[in-house]
Amino acid sequence: xxxxxxxxxxxxxxxxxxxxxxxxxxxxxxxxxxxxxxxxxxxxxxxxxxxxxxxxxxxxxxxxxxxxxxxxxxxxxxxxxxxxxxxxxxxxxxxxxxxxxxxxxxxxxxxxxxxxxxxxxxxxxxxxxxxxxxxxxxxxxxxxxxxxxxxxxxxxxxxxxxxxxxxxxxxxxxxxxxxxxxxxxxxxxxxxx
Amino acid sequence: xxxxxxxxxxxxxxxxxxxxxxxxxxxxxxxxxxxxxxxxxxxxxxxxxxxxxxxxxxxxxxxxxxxxxxxxxxxxxxxxxxxxxxxxxxxxxxxxxxxxxxxxxxxxxxxxxxxxxxxxxxxxxxxxxxxxxxxxxxxxxxxxxxxxxxxxxxxxxxxxxxxxxxxxx
Numbered sequence: 001x002x003x004x005x006x007x008x009x010x011x012x013x014x015x016x017x018x019x020x021x022x023x024x025x026x027x028x029x030x031x032x033x034x035x036x037x038x039x040x041x042x043x044x045x046x047x048x049x050x051x052x053x054x055x056x057x058x059x060x061x062x063x064x065x066x067x068x069x070x071x072x073x074x075x076x077x078x079x080x081x082x083x084x085x086x087x088x089x090x091x092x093x094x095x096x097x098x099x100x101x102x103x104x105x106x107x108x109x110x111x112x113x114x115x116x117x118x119x120x121x122x123x124x125x126x127x128x129x130x131x132x133x134x135x136x137x138x139x140x141x142x143x144x145x146x147x148x149x150x151x152x153x154x155x156x157x158x159x160x161x162x163x164x165x166x167x168x169x170x171x172x173x174x175x176x177x178x179x180x181x182x183x184x185x186x187x188x189x190x191x192x193x
Numbered sequence: 194x195x196x197x198x199x200x201x202x203x204x205x206x207x208x209x210x211x212x213x214x215x216x217x218x219x220x221x222x223x224x225x226x227x228x229x230x231x232x233x234x235x236x237x238x239x240x241x242x243x244x245x246x247x248x249x250x251x252x253x254x255x256x257x258x259x260x261x262x263x264x265x266x267x268x269x270x271x272x273x274x275x276x277x278x279x280x281x282x283x284x285x286x287x288x289x290x291x292x293x294x295x296x297x298x299x300x301x302x303x304x305x306x307x308x309x310x311x312x313x314x315x316x317x318x319x320x321x322x323x324x325x326x327x328x329x330x331x332x333x334x335x336x337x338x339x340x341x342x343x344x345x346x347x348x349x350x351x352x353x354x355x356x357x358x359x360x361x362x
Contacts, residue, residue, distance in 0.1 A: 001354035003347045009297045010320040019215055019287045026286040029233055030240045102250060105333025107262040179269050187311050
């Protein structure tokens, strides 16, 4: 059979109605699953922005009214800085999502960019957010004689959070990233000889 | 864009271009469960893509792009999952119509399904009348790359059909 004949066979199916769609079931399914990832990322971002700014302001006001030394402004400053940082990250993410070519390769690059963004964000949160906050909080506890809390924070909560975050990245994001990279390689690989 | 407008566009696309989805599903999934799963995945990706659609490309081109990408990622994910053939908990959204089947068309789909995912996509586009330039634009690779792949795909399909004839099937 020549390819032209295959083309004729192919074209013959255009009038066939192979399937009927259960539209109600499809809409229900989409409503349940649709928008969930983006919406969850958006909600998480807004929680981080609002919670950090709010905690930062509350702690700063409290330190001001209690006339605490300058050291007590470090923690609220960290919260406020992260709140602003999270806002900038959100804007960057949304803007960057629009720059990819409207092609299958562009979709792939966008998905890869998003997964890298999440991996990077997970690492950034540990090093530049949780670690400084835990360190400063531990110092507060030590200064106030609550050494047991400082120990729990430094030896239990921080390592557990760090391990949890690494696990999340390695369990979910890295395999997805590898799969996308492999798909991209296949897409761009020269045809087999 | 509100959800009602999104639904309106989605329903319109589904009504006019469902054939594209069926072809991609049939070329990439080979049992009832997988076809259902892939159809739902493609529909979901299509739904999500609607707010990004600016009308610069024809809806059919847009649908092809979204659906081919969804199918390629689905195929990669599925090959790593244990195979299942029953519908299980999957809600049925595709109802097969009673149609006489064309064995030659079944054979063609089977052969397309044996190609690697990128070649599957290119083959579907070629059979649906897209030019090399359009395929290159849609996939994001060069026209010459498309040309080489199409040449090899055609040769492969013709060889397979000759082999089939040779064995008197």
